[in-house]
Amino acid sequence: MEPGALGDEFGGSSGADGSNGGGNGDSGGGANEFDFAAPATDQSFENALAKARDGARLTVDDATELLATGTERAGIDSVRKEAVLEAADRRRAEEVGDEVTFVANLNNNVTTACNTGCLFCNFKDSAHAFEADSDVEHAGFTKTPAESRAVVEDALDMGIYEVCSVSGLHPAFALNEEHHEILAAHDDPASEVNYKPPEAYATDPGTYVEQMDAMSVGGVHLHSMTPEEAYHAKRGTDWEYEAVYRELAEAGLDSAPGTAAEILVDEVRDVICPGKIRTDDWVAAMEGAAAAGLDVTSTMMYGHVETVAHRAKHLKVIRDLQDRTGAITEFVPLSFIHQNTPLYRRGVVDSGPSRDEDELVVAVARLFLDNVDHVQASWVKSGDAHGLKLLNCGADDFMGTILSEEITSRAGGEYGEYRSFGDYVEMITAIGRTPVERSTDYRKRRRIDPDDGPHGPRLGPRADGTPLLSERSSGEGSRGDATATPPADADD
Ligand SMILES: C[S@@+](CC[C@H](N)C(=O)[O-])C[C@H]1O[C@@H](n2cnc3c(N)ncnc32)[C@H](O)[C@@H]1O
Numbered sequence: 001m002e003p004g005a006l007g008d009e010f011g012g013s014s015g016a017d018g019s020n021g022g023g024n025g026d027s028g029g030g031a032n033e034f035d036f037a038a039p040a041t042d043q044s045f046e047n048a049l050a051k052a053r054d055g056a057r058l059t060v061d062d063a064t065e066l067l068a069t070g071t072e073r074a075g076i077d078s079v080r081k082e083a084v085l086e087a088a089d090r091r092r093a094e095e096v097g098d099e100v101t102f103v104a105n106l107n108n109n110v111t112t113a114c115n116t117g118c119l120f121c122n123f124k125d126s127a128h129a130f131e132a133d134s135d136v137e138h139a140g141f142t143k144t145p146a147e148s149r150a151v152v153e154d155a156l157d158m159g160i161y162e163v164c165s166v167s168g169l170h171p172a173f174a175l176n177e178e179h180h181e182i183l184a185a186h187d188d189p190a191s192e193v194n195y196k197p198p199e200a201y202a203t204d205p206g207t208y209v210e211q212m213d214a215m216s217v218g219g220v221h222l223h224s225m226t227p228e229e230a231y232h233a234k235r236g237t238d239w240e241y242e243a244v245y246r247e248l249a250e251a252g253l254d255s256a257p258g259t260a261a262e263i264l265v266d267e268v269r270d271v272i273c274p275g276k277i278r279t280d281d282w283v284a285a286m287e288g289a290a291a292a293g294l295d296v297t298s299t300m301m302y303g304h305v306e307t308v309a310h311r312a313k314h315l316k317v318i319r320d321l322q323d324r325t326g327a328i329t330e331f332v333p334l335s336f337i338h339q340n341t342p343l344y345r346r347g348v349v350d351s352g353p354s355r356d357e358d359e360l361v362v363a364v365a366r367l368f369l370d371n372v373d374h375v376q377a378s379w380v381k382s383g384d385a386h387g388l389k390l391l392n393c394g395a396d397d398f399m400g401t402i403l404s405e406e407i408t409s410r411a412g413g414e415y416g417e418y419r420s421f422g423d424y425v426e427m428i429t430a431i432g433r434t435p436v437e438r439s440t441d442y443r444k445r446r447r448i449d450p451d452d453g454p455h456g457p458r459l460g461p462r463a464d465g466t467p468l469l470s471e472r473s474s475g476e477g478s479r480g481d482a483t484a485t486p487p488a489d490a491d492d
């Protein structure tokens with residue numbers, strides 16, 4: 001399980017994409033080398049709260065005060081926190097009512113090979129371990145397009161609506177054949193454009209277009225190609241993001257996940273993901289996806305080295321993007337899972353966020369993002385009990401069934417990789433809300449009658465209401481964590 005997290009991300013290969021690797025190993029050298037100033041604003045907590053209660057558009061300073069429960073003293077004030085949560089919960093009820101949505105979906109990640117070296121990530125395995133002549137042991141995988149298709153086909157038969165696919169930046173990945181030729185024409189493709197030909201690897205992931213085509217089967221909704229992946233699919237060219245997303249859409253892509261956002265402030269990215277695209281590029285990729293007619297989601301991975309002021313600035317980037325595009329369907333707060341990560345193991349951070357911080361992030365997202373309808377609570381990151389609590393802090397969506405999970409679990413997350421419809425119905429009704437099966441874009445919704453079990457998906461192209469996997473009988477109260485056998489991964 002544990003992919004040898006510490007210090008060996010790059011093995012001998014020196015930062016193949018040029019912008020990371022070398023510096024990466026030093027990032028954890030001493031605590032606080034980033035040393036961000038403690039946030040301070042000209043706003044008071046009380047004024048910010050009053051504005052939030054009135055429904056006024058909040059500023060970055062307002063959001064900073066609310067996230068901090070006042071910047072004038074350190075630590076979270078529990079009375080103030082409750083006031084923020086209450087305002088957000090009321091706003092949620094006014095805007096989207098009492099329904100709690102979730103989607104019948106599958107995670108089908110294609111490859112864990114990645115040289116980008118993000119210090120919060122244990123999903124990736126150094127790409128050189130995947131080379132045909134490598135004898136480096138690793139727990140990662142690469143799927144061929146045919147293998148991806150088979151996994152999606154199986155899940156479609158089970159009734160899923162969406163496949164969510166996010167992957168490492170495999171050096172052999174290219175958008176299409178023309179891209180392969182452009183990349184291969186470089187004098188030193190590995191160091192100049194993070195490229196090695198598919199023949200160098202034990203398993204060929206195919207092109208991005210081939211993977212999209214393979215996964216877009218039987219009318220499933222394909223949710224894939226994060227901004228970082230879109231960057232990889234155009235590296236070494238002057239192609240526009242819009243053109244890249246158009247080509248992917250023609251191959252079957254329906255919407256794009258807004259991960260790779262982390263914290264959209266470059267001084268934070270310089271510490272936690274120096275090899276990743278910068279904030280401007282992330283925004284450009286999302287705008288390109290929107291211009292190509294795709295919906296997108298938005299995320300924030302918080303609770304590592306950033307301050308509350310960085311979180312507030314991040315929310316402003318998202319709100320501005322949504323003002324310009326209207327393409328964002330939801331905001332997904334991603335609570336940093338620290339246990340196995342280089343950031344933690346190297347002593348750069350000593351934990352992830354507290355539950356108070358999780359609750360305030362959800363609440364302030366609801367209050368600040370007045371143009372994004374849906375805020376997600378994640379059972380993967382927070383577990384069932386705290387996930388349900390987040391649904392009373394401003395969130396209205398409880399993500400999806402996912403069937404398999406590789407990012408959070410590898411980082412040390414403990415909440416499993418699957419929730420059944422029976423689990424969802426039991427949990428959501430337990431907090432007095434209405435369970436609703438949704439489409440990825442939230443436009444299709446089906447209210448579920450809790451008394452009409454056993455429960456299964458009905459919106460997927462092949463869904464007929466049969467429970468997804470062998471469901472424990474509803475009403476047993478023995479939900480527990482993942483018991484499902486995830487679809488088999490292909491090993492390299
Ligand atoms: C693992 S990447 C895969 C897709 C692609 N390589 C990218 O970076 O966009 C997807 C996202 O998972 C999230 N993630 C990775 N490690 C995490 C951790 N330890 N805790 C919480 N979220 C994490 C990050 O937000 C990251 O952008």
Ligand SMILES: Nc1c(NC[C@H](O)[C@H](O)[C@H](O)CO)[nH]c(=O)[nH]c1=O
Nearest residue numbers: 103105164332378380381399400440
């Ligand atoms: N929050 C997490 C998600 N969310 C994704 C959703 O399941 C779904 O794909 C999205 O809402 C679009 O419809 N997925 C994860 O794997 N891990 C999370 O923490």
Ligand SMILES: N[C@@H](Cc1ccc(O)cc1)C(=O)O
Nearest residue numbers: 166257258259297332407408
């Ligand atoms: N939340 C992303 C997808 C995602 C999130 C977190 C993960 O760890 C993986 C994938 C989206 O729905 O757009």
Ligand code: SF4
Nearest residue numbers: 114116117118121168
């Ligand atoms: S977050 Fe994405 S880009 Fe960064 S190391 Fe992990 S898989 Fe690679």
